[in-house]
Amino acid sequence: MEVRFNIRQVVMWRIVLFSGIISLICACSYSGKKVCPPFDISFSGHTLLAIAPGFTIKATEDTLNKTYPCLRSGKMFPLTGILKVDGKSYRFLGGDSLRISSLAPLSNENLGWQGKYSYLFPGRGWEQREYNDSLWNKGKGAFGSENGKFQAHTVWGAKNIYVRRHITIANKDTLKERKVYLRYIYDDQIKLYCNGEYLLGEEAFLPQTGCYRLTDETVAQIINGDNVIAAYGGNAEGTAFLDFGLYVENKTYVDVKPAILKQMNMQATQTHYVFQCGDVELLIDFVSPSLSEKWDMTGWPVGFLSYQIHAKDEKEHTVEILFDVDMEWLLGRSKVDSWCEQNWRFAKSDSLYLAMEANESTFSSEDGHVILSQKLSAKNEDKGALLIGYEEGQTLQYGGESLSPLWKKNRTGEIKELMKSVGDRWQELKEECDKQDCQWSARAFQVGGETFAGQMLPSYRNFISSHRFVLSSENKIFCFGDTLGNIREAYESFSTLLYFNRIDWMKSLLDPIFEYCEDNHWVKRYPPYDIGLYPIINKQVKLDDNAVAVAADMLMMMAVIVEVEQDFSYADAHWNLLCLWADYLREKMEKDVYPCEGLLNEDDERVKCVLGLMAYRKLIQLKESV
Structure with a gap:
């Protein structure tokens, strides 16, 4: 009884939210004269371009x-x-x-630099300034494979390499009130130290460049005379490369x-x-x-x-x-x-x-x-x-x-x-x-005031800045974030796209998921959480299927599209899958016995089942009426 009561509470909350969406749809269709709001919307940390x-x-x-x-x-x-x-x-x-000036430049700026290196682990303290490296091999940086992306002056033919670069600072006072940076290039692994202090560690399977700003405490440890930048390089596979240099801003x-x-x-x-x-x-x-x-x-x-x-x-x-x-x-x-x-x-x-x-x-x-x-x-x-x-x-x-x-x-x-x-x-x-911004801003203030406008307006730009549009082999437009075909991200984007009447983009988010499921890539009775990680569509990245949530989300998103368009053709083209996912939710509701303790929220499986089936029921009603 408690479960039924809590579900009713959540369903009522969802109905209130759905009413808000309906009012939003009405506001989107409002065609009266628009006047731009008289006050500014500011948002620190937002997308500029x-x-x-x-x-x-x-x-x-x-x-x-x-x-x-x-x-x-x-x-x-x-x-x-x-x-x-x-x-x-x-x-x-x-x-x-x-703008920065080199204290000890990368190899491409001075045709190489002198360093000490070892392929074998030198033992504890090898990164310290006082360490004795007189028996190490001498080599010219950068170190790397002969056929790599960047030019190497010393061939690095082992899995690991340890490098020490001695840098002479004549007058430490020239570093005062200036930022000091360590620039580096590596393939595949790197760890960097300054006078024995660990700075950073990174790993990538493609050549990477980077720039790290030394903290004030690290700069304070630099002395007049001999200083040491030490680096570990690892090669997991393919080509290898390691180069690094010290720079200071020149305050242009x-x-x-x-x-x-x-x-x-x-x-x-x-x-x-x-x-x-x-x-x-x-x-x-x-x-x-x-x-x-x-x-x-x-x-x-x-x-x-x-x-x-x-x-x-x-x-x-x-x-x-x-x-x-x-x-x-x-x-x-x-x-x-x-x-x-x-x-x-x-x-x-x-x-x-x-x-x-x-x-x-x-x-x-x-x-x-x-x-x-x-x-x-x-x-x-x-x-x-x-x-x-x-x-x-x-x-x-x-x-x-x-x-x-x-x-x-x-x-x-x-x-x-x-x-x-x-x-x-x-x-x-x-x-x-300017014209569009004025209309959208006025509408946002009309629907929900300054708070709503401050949330909705930047979300439109954030969406386009994080998504790619591509053409499928059948000349359909697919829309992808970094995690390809992510249903949860698509679901969270729908309110923004609905407000800006981008039904075309809503479909572009769902189309690759439907095609993936209809092309024998996916054999389960619910949709995949995602279909890969950019730039390869191959398999689901997330380990947990979140089956109930994604099935319900797909049904709810489809119901929104059909409701707004008042056209059932898009749902009809994928009706077999929609029915399959609804049957999965129905069986889930009938088979599973949920505990009664605890409050329900919209991410609870029980609630998701109810909301997904409500959306499916709405689709059936729309199928008969539109």
Whole structure:
């Protein structure tokens, strides 16, 4: 009796929630005149630009110029923005500098460095500064395989290697109030020490680059004279590589005055900033055009940063905007390609593309830095855009076949073509995003006030920034997060996608799951929790099936789609699977005897069974009525 009462409580709670969804659907269809909310929505740590899951730019501070933005992985994105007004410079984006000078550079900067190495374990204390390594082998760094991705100066032909690099510091005072970094490249394992202190350990089966900032306590242990950076390298399989060096920041922009933040506002497709730079006001907008409804740009890995100046004193000022990106810090590569094409000035390093209008703009590259700048004038051209594009190197693999990204459909496959398409109409795209943001924001405030708007608006951008859109072999659009076909993640995304009326994206989340189950990849009577880990669709990653939860979630998601579309054709195409999953839940309810103690919640199997069967019953009703 207690179980039945608790289930009724949860079902009533779910009905209340479903009523909220219905009101949300009504709000989505509201066609009255929209007025943008008069107050700002701010959200620290939100997505600034949704470009690609492998390259999503996130804000770490509301003020934007206290520190650098970061990528979805947590790694800093070393982008600095400077506005020069009448000879004075103001920093509106990024920290003072990530430019670094080498104390002991990586091997590619000085044709190698001298080190001591041993293939056998040297015994305890081998990483200490005082350790005697006079009997060790001498070799030239870097160490690695002959046919590896990076050039090795000493062949490393064993499973393990222990390396000691002696670094002489002439004047420790030069390190005061400066950040000190250890840069490294490895394949497959690495452990690093500074004067005996353990710093980090990492493992990967592909060559990796990294940069670690030494703590103030570690820097304090550095002495005038001989210091030792010690490293262990392990090779699990394939090629091997080990290289490391010590660097110090040189404070390139330390004397640049931070601009004054006047306003910050976050919307669904954009984040707006207004800075005061002397007598000039600077408007900076981060725009994710792939969220636009008007043009089909789903999955386009391109975003842009628009800028505009305004002089309140209405006088003419000499103004120049500058963007500095440290490609070597970010990608581990100093090589930069640049060219001009159809009025756009491009710069490329590895998979990252930058572009700025060629008119009144300049490009320079030094020490792995890309610097793009443009002259602005209130009486001539007071606005512009910096385009950012990123092409992920891996493609999705399914049944031995490579699935093409959606943005490559009917195109040359070059990301620069997308960037030119966005760049040539960036002002039109921004106006459309302004219009959409105003409508969505007004609707969000109408439905749930400021709290609801503050949750819903950033979730739209977060979704697109963490998902990839690809074309199946049958030319269907599939949508994947990092864990492919994850039903729980799809279920959690549905409220956001419903609010923004992206029924097409909702189906794109479910289609690969249906195809996987219908193509003899899955023989169980409930759907898989997931179907692999990017970039390979092969088998479920999660060990626990969570069978009841995923079966119920699929039925509930299908019920939402049919209810909103008032069309049963999508459910009808997969009706056999839906019936199979509903039968599994029905048998589960009949066979299992659940204990009575404890309160129920929406993740309880008993509740999931009830909700899944309620959704199935709703589908039957819709099948007969629509």
